[in-house]
Amino acid sequence: MSTAPPEVAPTTGSSEAPSRGVSPGIALAVLAGAQLMIVLDATIVNIALPDIRRALGFSEASLTWVMNAYTLTFGGLLLLGGRLGDLLGRRRMFISGLLVFTIASLLGGFAQNEATLLAARALQGVGGAFTAPAVLSLITTTFKEGAERNKALGVYAAVSGMGAAVGLLAGGFLTEYANWRWVMFVNVPIGVGLALTIPKVFPADKVVDSGRGLGRFDIPGAITSTVGVSALVYGFIRAAEESWTDSVTLTAFAMAVVFIGAFVTIELRTRQPLLPLRMFANSTRTGGYLVMMLSGAGMMATFFFLTLFMQNPDLMDLSPVLAGTAYLPLTAGIITSAQMTSRLITTRGPRPFLIAGPLVAGAGLLWLSFLETDSNYWSGILPGVVLMGLGMGAVFVSIMSTATAGIAAEDSGIGSAVLNVTQQIGGTIGLAVLATISTSAAKSAFDDEVAKVGEPTSAVIAHASASGWTTAILAASIMVFASSLIAFALVRIRKEDVRVDPSAVTH
Template structure:
């Protein structure tokens, strides 16, 4: 059962997401409101994840239309990714202090408005600025979507099903980005990869106003941890920027070295401020004494270092080795998407049968086998052996993996810390993807440009991902043992003690 802070009333989390006219309207009204909240959270998360990758196939069109140079074009991607990663911890804590509905609506407005500006941009500078504000909106919005779910649905089977649906939609958003970007760019214009967010955002905003009621404002009398927010943002942003420069400038380049040094120093200062000086810490140190959070986020970091770069290297393999066009490459991701969604939807039943920790171990091991198979693909492997077979195996493991990790790191957390826990989990996944991509690009770097040479290069990256998933298996063994139950005590450790 979720632990509550001293100021929480018993129905506080329900009121956060249930209209007041449903309070006495019976179980049907509450279930209907909860379903609407789930749909709302999933729609918002889909937009956030989609915009990480949707611009990739549209970059050549954007370059020609707005006159970007080769150095500036990367910032169409990096402006979003850097701001998103840098502000995730702050976005998570804002929901705890100032109310989930208020922060959700703020993030949605920022994201939707900046999408409109970006879609209408007539200069490189305006588009990059709009993408940066999009990243800020996403950093506020993403933790809020998960916080709303964890405070709407009680721990146990109901929450696990909600998180599984949220995970499936997240996976679909990541996989669909290339496909949707290709279709919109080919059939309409590159501008619609951003403008499509406007009607979706408007509908989500209307749903938020209708189905989310204001929850208790916990920040009354408390100041936001501004020093912690600045240090966390500078630290994560500088670290992510430094890592993004490794491929082009090398580890010893001045830009890379300065950015990495600033990032490390800022994060060290952040840890000191949170532990000793902050009255309302952005990331309360007590959370790291909970074993499910400390170990679970380490596991999420390693998983993110595999699953986010996976789309990058698969896209290169399909386009540079198999010579697929942008649209055909997008269609090539359909097996990964469909199998991954099916696996995520199956995760709650598997968790109820074998427990979260065992499911993480088995899923990571299955994904590792799929990445190992993918590492052996050649230009002559053909679609069935070189792409479809590995896709089914790796996605069958990937689909059920994120749900038990997410459930583990958000269980046993008070409503007052739900946003901080959600922000941390989103941050570790995003940072894991950024760090993993930089390391894997370095591993895959080669001197050849023939399909055979490129296939070997990408094969090394997939082999490294398989090794990291083996590390996920080992790390998961240190997680507390839990089993999903439908009755009282759902989600608690099997031994009946709080896991630390």
């Protein structure tokens, strides 16, 4: 093997952590704050979409790109962002990504037309793609493997899991009591504060000069992976908007196959790959990535359909604030479960939680799939979201431990990026697939109801919509249940792999 590229110390492995001059709690608070800002931005705009449409004159079709512009650049650039962190320094990429994200948020808040807002959302995705891998890789290199890192991963997992629900709640309050522009502006003081704090919390990047600089940086791999993943994400977005047989959809998928195939070929041959394929030789890590993809697909899609159900005027007719508040029990479940799992995982290992977590979360989704047009929140939704939260909290912590255990320091950035990529692509693909299922089920229910009553009344339309959404949630539960089977079949991590290092227990 060739010598290591310019790298961030330490280079001895993931079990060691650099010396710290500040409280680990402060370091964790900074990392958690950045992760929360990135994660919640995927949903905080959701509830503001009607106001954005009225203010900037979006059409119904173009409005979806307020969400998709962020997803496309975020998913497409995550691998590149992760590798740049490994090569140029994680702290450097952390600050740079935050500043890009913050500037984009400011531009989006002042947007006066469609083009400006969509460009700002795409730029937010770029900033997020550079920031997200740096956050997780800094956890793996700042906190020692064992109890200390498990605690940090527990906080990270709780923040990652609850971010979507917090985004919906915050979006509801900001839209209803302030203005839709504040779903963008709210990131500015947070981003600036974090960027100013990071240099005081994390040591400067120590780059080891291997004599090659960035001359052997995998530029062909960066180009093919970015184009390939972006084409894949776009293909699924287009399929949900148009159809699976649409010519543009098929072209996007064809491009994805060609460029991802080229990327794999390049990675097998290059001496300094963007994505070391050896990371997938470990069945446990690969299993963790697949569980993240399927769980993320089921959870993010359910947020979308359940939010529509609760705000539909002919169903629950909840206001934006109440719809966001309805997810608080889910957030509480994730936090509680994540913290319990982070404490138990060192003595029992991640595998039991990686198997049981999806079963609990899947049961919650299954409960929600039985919602009817006359269902109420307390008996219809509350039990389901609580089970979802408890299950997903266990899933996120056990996945973090599984996917990051034993990764060498020189691969921690790209390892973090792959984990984020699987979650992001899983959510995008899941929503596209389930949206198609929902549309088909709703059409079938609509036709059946019209055949019975003879005319498309508001009650018929509400029933058809509810039928489509709950069918999609049922399919989401199957995805999440399937992730438990994958964990059972592939994950072989032992509790000794996340054992407690007595010297690591500092807080």
